[in-house]
Amino acid sequence: MESVKRKIKTFKRGLLLPMRKSATEGKAVETAPVPKQVVIPVNQHFGAPNQALVTVGDYVKRGQKIADAAKPGSMTVPVHASAAGVVKKIEMHLQSNNTLGLCVFVESDPEKAESDTDFMPPLDPQTASKEDCLARVREAGVVGMGGAGFPSYVKLSPPTEKLGKIDTIIADGAECEPYLTTDEATMTEKPHRVVQGLAISMRITGVKRAIIGMEDNKKSLIPIMEREIRLAGLEDAITVGLCRTRYPQGGEKMLITALTGREVPSGGLPMDAGCIVQNVGSLATIAEAFYLGKPLIDRDLTVSGGACRIPKNIRVPIGTILMDLPEEFMKIDYHSLKKILFGGPMMGVSMATMDVPIQKNTSGVVLMTAAETTSDVEGPCIHCSRCIRNCPCRLSPALMNIALESGDLDSAVMAGLMDCMECGSCAYMCPARIKLVQRFRVGKQLMRRRQK
């Protein structure tokens, strides 16, 4: 039992949301079978594009690399086959971000889909060089599994002039999105892997301090995590930090402010506040890449929502098409189903079909009823300033929206567009139901395209 009274930290602003996690909270992760076919997007990360390394007709093993950087040295991570089988086609398919992307279709071998593997040999992070450790994180294809999809090896290899100023690695286990309980399940079932992943990250970067951050609705996990820290002999290096349950506490900037009191400057990255933030699922995957040689080919996710008859935490091979999940893993009430979300209700992407693959960054699928969603009819801005009062990044969403509506991208950027973390708090609070965050996502894409 916890004997010390723990200070609960937080950031300014933010929302108290109905969390709706009870349907899957504390439920064990159930492993879904390998489907007859996996559809694996060649690009599942934030960064430069990959190219396919296989051709139609090739036999691939589970764990075999099937896509990697189109240009050597660019910011990418490889993609691996999640089932052994034959490449049937390589063509465009709808991805979980609602865009078409190149995908490798693997027809899984009914006899060997899981057993015929091509994993890497285990690597001891204590004896391997830092360069080899970093290369392993990249080769395993690890990305931010909380939703961002940012390559983990890039976070662990900041520019030399920044590295000296980084003194803290934060394990992000806040999981502030309603419905989702995937990170909670990871910390419950694989706490040793989370601690190992942190230790590996500290070894690669030379950073001496780490904090496992979680919201206070998960405080029952503190003894579990602290036990693993003790078993690893890392009590002097790793602590557990408790944050108030408040949306978007799991955002990198919010977590850094809550746990260290520091602010990430406008236009800056966590490293500018002396921190590296890694999702707990990504850390566990890093540990498996060293101790099992296993790349990122499976992922845990929450399947929940009012139109989901048996909400669950499940583990699936990446590339599993949502509608191919057996009924015992995703039982849908089609009469009440109104919206399919990849991710949580605040930052997730609404999909019009279930013919979409589960990807490296799919933390959950929420099947919502009409009662759980709001009207999509936009009204005029009534200048109430609720969006401004609730923006955790202290931006002016109303001004950004006016600028974008009139096609003035520069004014939107001046008002802070590129600092928007797309948390959706402004849209949630807007009484006029203005699609603020949706517009900001498009605006940011236009700006990035222009910058390119």
Ligand code: SF4
């Ligand atoms: S979506 Fe962007 S503008 Fe809106 S509240 Fe979040 S950070 Fe602020």
Ligand code: SF4
């Ligand atoms: S919350 Fe909506 S209505 Fe109110 S100022 Fe912002 S955009 Fe306008």
